[in-house]
Amino acid sequence: MKKAILLVLFVFSLSLFAQEKFIIYTYHNHSPFINSQNSGLSYDVVRYLNTQAKGKYLFELKVIPRSRLNYILKPWINKDCLKIRKCDANWMVLWVNQKWGFGQDSLSNFSWTALLQDSNVIISSSKADFYYTKPEDLIGKKLAGMAGHRYLGIDDLVDSGKIKRINGNTEVENLKVVLSKRVDATLLPKSTFEYYQKTNTEFKKLYASDVSHQDYMRNIMTVPQNKELIAYFNSLDLSEIFK
Known part of the structure; x- marks a missing residue:
């Protein structure tokens, strides 16, 4: 044995x-x-x-x-x-x-x-706020971005002063800022946004753009x-x- x-x-x-x-x-x-x-x-x-x-x-x-x-x-x-x-x-x-x-x-x-x-989508507090089809639709808006992240087509408009960008450290932080209407929108991977909507009932009030910012x-x-x-x-x- x-x-x-x-x-x-x-x-x-x-x-x-x-x-x-x-x-x-x-x-x-x-x-x-x-x-x-x-x-x-x-x-x-x-x-x-x-x-x-x-x-x-x-x-x-x-x-x-x-x-x-x-x-x-x-x-x-x-x-x-x-x-x-x-x-x-x-x-x-x-x-x-x-x-x-x-x-x-x-x-x-x-x-x-x-x-x-996956894709990046524009998240806003309601569909009535604005209809996103392209980065230029964010002109005059305030956008919550992730610190250290670059956004194709959007950063140039931020640099020229046409979009005001503030940076958050977490995705949840940015979603809460949108929810409180301190900014007009944020940008997140669709997979991430769908997860947070499933796990936090508050975020079900938020709206993801039908047109994505990027698909990948x-x-x-x-x-x-x-x-x-x-x-x-x-x-x-x-x-x-x-x-």
Whole structure:
């Protein structure tokens, strides 16, 4: 009996040793991606990938600021990892798009696996306030933005004084400012706004524009060298994560 137990423990230790570990980075530390400890879509992705891997891979989530991610990815973006240094390739990034500051050659420099179709929408206190179809519809309005975020087509109008922008530190803070009518509108990912409407009855009073400010795909990003990992992603039905 003792020998059998030792054999099981030995086989188990070998299986752990054989696992290839990947760090999953995300800087999206707000709902629905991170709701609380071990809760949110990012954790759902990790659990799904680990379950489907059946011991071949071990995925571990790390939530870090975008500035830290930029530092980690800098040698990959500059292509130093292919020329003058050896870099750890066992990583991936969740919820990102190739247009979001990952270098001019981001589409070919990295591998992209589609994960979630999303959009940015304009949130106002009522549909009667104004009808949004384009950034110019915000002229003369007061907009609550997220500190450190840039908004295509809107920032130029802010810089020219045509839109007044104030910055908040959280999405909930900005929604409350809209609710109190201290600003005319804010801009949020549709996925985030829908989550907050489900979890906070107050926010059901707010209105999301029918016309989005931007539409985009949120992807899993890694490096093309991870061919087996990418093939693993392609073998999965990632839509199961959101059911």
